[in-house]
Amino acid sequence: MFTRIASALLVAGLLAASAPAAHAQTTAAKKAAAAKAAAAKTAAAKAAATKAAAAKAAAAKAATTKAPAPVAAPVAPLTEAQASAGVKEALNKGIVKAVQFASEPDGxxxxxxxxxxxxxxxxxxxxxxxxxxxxxxxxxxLETQLNRAAEAAAPKAKDIFLNALANISITDALTLVTSSSTDAATQFLRKSTQQQLIMAFHPDIETAIDQVGAGRAYATVTDKYNKIPLMTPVNLSLADYTTQKAVDGLFILLANEEAKIRKNPAARTSDILKSVFGR
Incomplete structure (x- = not known):
């Protein structure tokens, strides 16, 4: 009996002695785990901050670094056929507009x-x-009537211009397209048509001068002047003068239309004009 009691007391004493030690071990383990977790959290935060800083630096560098300009595709050389079509269409467009404008009342x-x-x-x-x-x-x-005569003759220019246009060679067309002059095609056309226009215009203008009364006005003016003593008589051909001025005026209008096509993209109203003059 005594032996049993002693054994029980011994066991109870051992349990009582081991409880604080076990508790101490548990507490230490918890602290270690907490410390480890805190360290991991700190390391993760530091890594995230480093990554964010690197990303920000990369973005800033990208913002200050210009992207290389895209390389334009090479433009195919202009062919003689394209040049011919482009010049003829440009002149045709200019001819129609110039003749139409000059033929209108007060043109x-x-x-x-x-x-x-x-x-x-x-x-x-x-x-x-x-x-x-x-x-x-x-x-x-008199001045108004001279202009009326020119307006009356202007429609006759259209067929002369268009016939000359059909005869522009392919080689000449390529030269005209690549010229730096804004009226190169107009001047080329002038060389081949000016005399024809003068011959075609002169009879019509001479008739128109008589019809609109310019001849009578001219006679009234010159008769008064030529009767003044010691004055050199004036005997000017109004038809010659007005014909040349009318032809000059048509080429001025045509040159203006050509310049628009060469300089202003909005005036290139067809694919061939865009292709030829948009280079």
């Missing part, structure tokens, strides 16, 4: 670029007899 008269003034030879007459009663009005009417 010459109210356009500062092509308005036909009183012939220079009549300026001295104007300064001398222009102060006489009614003569100022006569000069004004």
């Amino acid at each position: 010459f008269n109210l356009n500062d670029d092509i308005h036909i003034p009183v012939p220079p030879d009549l300026e001295i007459v104007k300064s001398t007899v222009g102060r006489l009663p009614g003569m100022s009005l006569v000069f004004t009417q």
Whole structure:
């Protein structure tokens, strides 16, 4: 009996002694685990911060570094056939517009670029007899009538222009397209058509001058002047003067249209014009 009691007390004592030690071991384990977790969390935060900083630096570098410009695809050389089609279409477009504009009422008269003034030879007459009663009005009417004559003759230019246009060679067309001059094609056309236009215009303008009364106005002016003593008589051909001015005016209008196509993309209204003149 005594032996059993002693054994029980011994066991109880051992248990009581081991409990604080076990508790201490458990606490230490918990602290170690917490410390380990905290260290891992700190390491993860540090890694994340490092990664974010690296990403920010990369973004900043990318923002300050210009992307290389894209390399444009090489443009195929302009063929002679394309040049010919482009020049002919550009001139055809210009011819239609120029003739249409010049043929309209006041197409010459109210356009500062092509308005036909009183012939220079009549300026001295104007300064001398222009102060006489009614003569100022006569000069004004004469000038208007010269422009009316040019407007009446202008439609005849269209067929002459278009016939010459059909005969432009492929080689000439390529030269005209690549020219740096904004009216190269117009000047080329002028060389081949100017005399034809003068011959075609002259009879019509001569007739128109008589019909609109310019001949009578001219006779009134010159008769007054030629009767002044010691003055050199004036005998100017109004038809010659007006014909040349009318032809000059048409080429001015045509050159303006050509320049628009060469300079202004909006004026290139077809694929061939864009392809030929948009280079």
